[in-house]
Amino acid sequence: MHIFVMLLVNGLAEGALIFLMAAGLSIILGLVGVVNFAHGTLFIWGGYMSIWVFRLTASFPLALLAALATGVIMGIVFERLFVKPVYGKVTSQILITLGLMIIFTDMVRLLWGPNPIPMVRPPWLDGTWVFGQVIIARYRVFLIAVGLFVAVGINYLINKTRIGMVMRAGIQSPEMVQALGINIKLYFAAVFAGGAGLAALGGALYAPLVGSVWSGMGIDNQILAFIVVILGGMGSFYGSAVGSILIGLTSAFTAWFFPPLTAYSTLLIMVVILSLKPEGLFGLAVRK
Amino acid sequence: MKPLLKVEDISSFIGPFHILQGVSLEVYPGEVVVILGRNGAGKTTTLRSIIGQVPPARGQITLDGVSLLNMPTHMAVRAGIGYVPEDYGVFDLLTVEENLKLAMRQSDKATLTRRDEVLDIFPDLGIAYKRLAMTLSGGQRQMLSISRALVNDNKIILIDEPSKGLAPIIVERIQNVLMTLKKKTTIVLVEQNFALACAVGDRYYIINEGRTVLSGTVDDLIDDTALQQTHLGLVLT
Numbered sequence A: 001m002h003i004f005v006m007l008l009v010n011g012l013a014e015g016a017l018i019f020l021m022a023a024g025l026s027i028i029l030g031l032v033g034v035v036n037f038a039h040g041t042l043f044i045w046g047g048y049m050s051i052w053v054f055r056l057t058a059s060f061p062l063a064l065l066a067a068l069a070t071g072v073i074m075g076i077v078f079e080r081l082f083v084k085p086v087y088g089k090v091t092s093q094i095l096i097t098l099g100l101m102i103i104f105t106d107m108v109r110l111l112w113g114p115n116p117i118p119m120v121r122p123p124w125l126d127g128t129w130v131f132g133q134v135i136i137a138r139y140r141v142f143l144i145a146v147g148l149f150v151a152v153g154i155n156y157l158i159n160k161t162r163i164g165m166v167m168r169a170g171i172q173s174p175e176m177v178q179a180l181g182i183n184i185k186l187y188f189a190a191v192f193a194g195g196a197g198l199a200a201l202g203g204a205l206y207a208p209l210v211g212s213v214w215s216g217m218g219i220d221n222q223i224l225a226f227i228v229v230i231l232g233g234m235g236s237f238y239g240s241a242v243g244s245i246l247i248g249l250t251s252a253f254t255a256w257f258f259p260p261l262t263a264y265s266t267l268l269i270m271v272v273i274l275s276l277k278p279e280g281l282f283g284l285a286v287r288k
Numbered sequence B: 001m002k003p004l005l006k007v008e009d010i011s012s013f014i015g016p017f018h019i020l021q022g023v024s025l026e027v028y029p030g031e032v033v034v035i036l037g038r039n040g041a042g043k044t045t046t047l048r049s050i051i052g053q054v055p056p057a058r059g060q061i062t063l064d065g066v067s068l069l070n071m072p073t074h075m076a077v078r079a080g081i082g083y084v085p086e087d088y089g090v091f092d093l094l095t096v097e098e099n100l101k102l103a104m105r106q107s108d109k110a111t112l113t114r115r116d117e118v119l120d121i122f123p124d125l126g127i128a129y130k131r132l133a134m135t136l137s138g139g140q141r142q143m144l145s146i147s148r149a150l151v152n153d154n155k156i157i158l159i160d161e162p163s164k165g166l167a168p169i170i171v172e173r174i175q176n177v178l179m180t181l182k183k184k185t186t187i188v189l190v191e192q193n194f195a196l197a198c199a200v201g202d203r204y205y206i207i208n209e210g211r212t213v214l215s216g217t218v219d220d221l222i223d224d225t226a227l228q229q230t231h232l233g234l235v236l237t
């Protein structure tokens, strides 16, 4: 029983991290129609920037804020300079975002060197809670809380704000949104920047969990996030939330009960779900 | 009197295809101009060119003296155009209320009054106000789509085949609504339903293979069965 609870916490914490990447990826794909392969590099930049700021200020909240800001700024630059010119051209988008991924990941190596940089958990988030046989790391609970907070926030945004209305409408037909007199390109940019910010925040939260940052950490998490986007249903925020939890729990439980399968379990889950529901868990019936 | 909307000899491409090869029309304040023509003639593309969804490569389009050419769609529309597309363009994942809200370019008193008027004209929409638009019937979608064009203080409304695919009784209602609108605003109506077009229209243009080939008053068209047969493929029953 205690194992079950600990694995649950671990899985949910991992799910929360994946969610920060997957939510942005999925919404960007659904609304803007862009498969953003540069998402992983924002995750890396978030990690490195947070460490840099953490060492300067010793403040973890400031470090997270810096990561978020870095992601948003990079997102705006990526969107305006590189992605905007290739809206609607899928092949070009893939090449351009892949190119950004490679260049900006190399830039990290150039600036901070090829070796991993250690990162500690801030004291107030370090340590564990012990309930009988159940040992729970505070930091993981913190990750779950952040994930929940972000999920509730995005849910509010989608259902209660004008940006949300444009997002839900634009997923069906960006052209019709424009025909109502709305400059949807601005919303594209905002969503792209928001998603980028979340990915960078994810990187900053990931570093203290695993104890370091390195330039390869983006691609692994990006792959997991892509799996979530596909199995959750492209463009669906709820799909990305449920999918992230599912993937997080799957990895946590297989890592414990059947380690050899860990690397494949997430793929396996995806295959099973797609064979039952090809459009993904929350795949939208409406298509452009 | 000066035309409110003037389309002068436009050429429009969709990808490599030269779809419009010389469409011209003039719409005067207060009139209903119907655009007729066979399937695939270029009627929808003409409307889409006016609002910049298919930007014309050549020619000129002016609304109230202001050129709409090279304007992105959202700017062209803000110049005072309400667009009711062929397939309604209603947003399924938005409620009826949100569909209207998204369309409202302002939230001043006049806009809110217009919205209330629209709900008076279409009581169905009031009943379904908080429901997702995906639950609406075809007729209700059409009403919502027309309503979105009416909540703003538009100079002109472009309506693309409002009767398409709808049951006769709904078409009748739409016709009544158009008759009412006619008294208040200027309309460009694309319509294949000849009876509806004649009932509502003042003047007509016929588009064939991407060109305006004929124009005149609807009254003359009603009398000219030969013309109806050659250009519209209408067979009298």
Ligand SMILES: Nc1ncnc2c1ncn2[C@@H]1O[C@H](COP(=O)(O)OP(=O)(O)O)[C@@H](O)[C@H]1O
Pocket: B014, B015, B017, B019, B037, B038, B039, B040, B041, B042, B043, B044, B045, B046
């Ligand atoms: N997206 C498109 N790609 C290629 N051809 C198109 C496209 N949209 C319309 N067309 C072509 O343009 C012509 C005019 O279409 P349209 O304006 O929709 O006709 P109408 O509304 O008069 O039925 C048709 O031959 C149609 O096949």
Ligand SMILES: [Mg+2]
Pocket: B043, B044, B045, B086, B160, B161
């Ligand atoms: Mg048409």
